[in-house]
Amino acid sequence: MYTIPSAQDIRNCHERIKPYIIQTPLKRSQEIDEYVGAEVWFKCENLQKVSAFKARGALNAVLQLSPEELNRGLVTHSSGNHAQALAFAGNIQGVKTWVVMPETAPKIKIDKVTSLGAKIIFCKNTPEERQKEADKIVTKHGATFVHPFDNDHVIIGQATVGKEILEEKPDIQAVIPPVGGGGLLSGTGLSAHYFGKDCKVYAAEPDGAADAIYSFETGRVEKAKFVNTIADGLQTHLSKRTLNLIRAHVENIFLVSDDEILHAMRLLNKHLNQAVEPSAAVSFAALIRNKAHFKNTKVGVILTGGNIDNQLKQEYLGFS
Numbered sequence: 001m002y003t004i005p006s007a008q009d010i011r012n013c014h015e016r017i018k019p020y021i022i023q024t025p026l027k028r029s030q031e032i033d034e035y036v037g038a039e040v041w042f043k044c045e046n047l048q049k050v051s052a053f054k055a056r057g058a059l060n061a062v063l064q065l066s067p068e069e070l071n072r073g074l075v076t077h078s079s080g081n082h083a084q085a086l087a088f089a090g091n092i093q094g095v096k097t098w099v100v101m102p103e104t105a106p107k108i109k110i111d112k113v114t115s116l117g118a119k120i121i122f123c124k125n126t127p128e129e130r131q132k133e134a135d136k137i138v139t140k141h142g143a144t145f146v147h148p149f150d151n152d153h154v155i156i157g158q159a160t161v162g163k164e165i166l167e168e169k170p171d172i173q174a175v176i177p178p179v180g181g182g183g184l185l186s187g188t189g190l191s192a193h194y195f196g197k198d199c200k201v202y203a204a205e206p207d208g209a210a211d212a213i214y215s216f217e218t219g220r221v222e223k224a225k226f227v228n229t230i231a232d233g234l235q236t237h238l239s240k241r242t243l244n245l246i247r248a249h250v251e252n253i254f255l256v257s258d259d260e261i262l263h264a265m266r267l268l269n270k271h272l273n274q275a276v277e278p279s280a281a282v283s284f285a286a287l288i289r290n291k292a293h294f295k296n297t298k299v300g301v302i303l304t305g306g307n308i309d310n311q312l313k314q315e316y317l318g319f320s
Contacts, residue, residue, distance in 0.1 A: 002241050005156045007194035010163055013156045017059045020092060024048050026168055029271040036291040039298045041172065043165050046276045046306030050084040050112065053304050057157030057183060058085035061146045062093060064153060070095045075143040077130035079232050080109025081305050082148035087116035098143060100133040106232060106309040127236050149183030150239035158184040162191030165300045172199055175300040178282040179203040179212045179253065180234035182242030184304065189249025203253040204286030206261065211237040213253040216246060230258050230312070233279030233305065254286040261285050268303070275313065280304040
């Protein structure tokens, strides 16, 4: 059994991390509203510190560590955004940080982690290899491991995204985050439960990394049948902790294709003037595919990150 974070846990976390984060804006586009037939509010976490919501959870975890734990350094594994977030938190605290990243991680994310002073260890792109390499750092250096999603402090930090949405727009009827490991989705479900007025939470997942939808259905942590998607930040599976919270507080999970993700990215750039990474556009792509379900409702869509590779911008999207 896992302890369920409380509303007060989320409030306390928000006050703890506020000095270090940005309260990102909610943006709206008339063209997009007309296109999907709903009132759509985009939570622009692509404008957050390290260009991703992950700064919230990493900060909440690191700011509660003891001096002894900090002195031993920090370690995590991540395809990029949590890597940057932990490097950012470690930089603030002035402690050594190691990050295990897959060999396939986008160059922009690798460069940003390096610029924040963290040491990168590369590995094969599987959850098992990531954890194996991180465990080696813990054993060798005694570093404190901060999991990218299977950690209550991280989940509580990510919950502040939904809390901000509902504080600014309390009449929001639905919120759609993407799902990879489930930290943001778990946190959003908790915030909707504690702070929303009958606000429902739906998740969006690429069909090239479709594990969460099967886990949601079976009640067990399942792996994707195959992994092949441009949404690099979502190429992992849930934990028991995140699955339990998701099944308690999430209505449904929608799948989208890479083509739909690219289409959503183009529309966001054109009508909202926001360049987001593929993982961040998954939630909007799900809204587009399921617009009949959300017709005439007020929907919050979480744009999770803006760390988009220049090659992807130019080759697939046609903008710089």
